[in-house]
Amino acid sequence: MAKSGAAAQLRVTAFLRRGAWELRQGQCGGAAVALLLLLGLGVLSLGLWVSHPSEIGALTSKLSSNLRTKSHASGGANALRWGTGNDVVMLKGQRLQRFLPLQYPNGAANKFQCDLPSLRYQCHLDGDEGCKAYPQLFPSAALFDNWRPESTAQVPHAIFDSICHFNVSDLNEFRLAQVFREMDVPFVAYGIPELTAATERWTDEYLTQQLSPKALYKVHVAKDSHFMYYLKSKQLAGERDTYESRWMTYPQFVKAINDVKPLEKDGKPHEYYYLMLKKGDFFKQAAFMYDELQFLNPTLTEHDPRFGDLFIRDTALARERGMRCRLGMEGIIAEGHIDGGLNHISMIRGTKRYVISPPSACKCQGLMTKGQSARHTSFNWSDTSALPEEVRNCPAAEVALTAGDVLYLPSYWYHHIVSLDTSIQCNLRSGFSNRDDTKQFLADCGFGSPKS
Secondary structure, three states, X not given: OHHHHHHHHHHHHHHHHHHHHHHHOOOOOHHHHHHHHHHHHHHHHHHHOXXXXXXXXXXXXXXXXXXXXXXXXXXXXXXXXXXXXXXXXXXXOOOOOOOOOOEOOOOOEOOOOOOHHHOOOOOOEEOOOEEOOOOOOEEHHHHHHHOOOOOOOOOOOOOOOOOOEEEXXXXXXXXXXXXXXXXXXXXXXXXXXXXXXXXXXXXXXXXXXXXXXXXXXXEEEEOOOXXXXXXXXXXXXXXXXXXXXXXXXXXXXXXXXXXXXXXXXOOOOOOEEEEEEOHHHHHOOOHHHHHHOHHHOOOOOOOEOOOEOOOOOOHHHHHXXXXXXXXXXXXXXXXXXXXXXXXXXXXXXXXXXEEEEOHHHHHHOOEOOOOOOOOEEOOOOOOHHHOXXXXXXXXXXXXXXXXXXXXXXXXXXXXXXXXXXXXXXXXXXXXXXXXXXXXXXXXXXXXOOOOO
């Protein structure tokens, strides 16, 4: 009975919050009408009964005290149960600092706002629609026709960004970010002090000094902008390396990028360069990155007192894998693919465009199940006119991730990445999602049972 009562309370609260949002938007839906009726009854009741001022003051004092004492997260705090017993702080349903558009480029109206009414208590995946609630999805062709992957300099007036952004330095928005992560849906976090500081500090001069002007790093080099991941140990007969690797110092890497800019401006062929820092590098020259990005530091033995386990779910697994940082040039396209881990992707410099889809959409993404590039798309999304109709309609959303942002991607969410300018991005995977519906979707797409 207690569980059913709590569920009913959640539904009523979500309905009332939805009504408040409709009124703020100037809409008059069913939730707004119900809220107005309740307010009217409240006004009538007020004439019959008024609390003593001292009682109201005591209640206000208690609520304020609750908010103050819960200004820090704890690793054990669950996003859906903030506090214990009767001592629970409820989300306010207030307007966020960054909100979703009312309409998208294809004329579709926004269906959701970034609050609990946008989500159900448990977000179910659906084979045709993806997540039935948030995020709002659109035909992939609409996204790529509106903004071609190669057109990095020609930014459209509007894009299909239906991903919620939360300022995690704000207590209310931090709680929402925790709820969204528990629901296994993507979101963007910002307002992280050390990340904001790194966006200003990590200049080429600073990185040259920190990474050492003489230390060598592996740089991937491709003849065109399409970087297709490959694993040499998985190569099948006839498969070839999709790019080559060279060893460069950081100054040599910067010079190589600058040297091709005149060729790029004139529309002439040129090489593309992509430097990656892996686990071993962070215990050598790149150790400063762990120090300066504490919220993604997997070597810490305890959760960050500010963010709890929001960014590092499984500390042991995160420590085993380590952080990865990618430094690349404008125009690089990392072909769409799926990964197993719960992924937090932070931008330190530049902007990257992420086109994402839920695991339920894997059937229409052309994911290869064997060979050196397994888990990656076989389709050329730069020319959607050549794709079958069911592929063009494959559901997706997108976000332009800028310096200071962190994108959370749940396990096995597809992501197709375009570097819109010279960029630095660091990510950390920690933990795995173990949803039965996701396992079934992947099995239907030829991947068997995902790693638990």
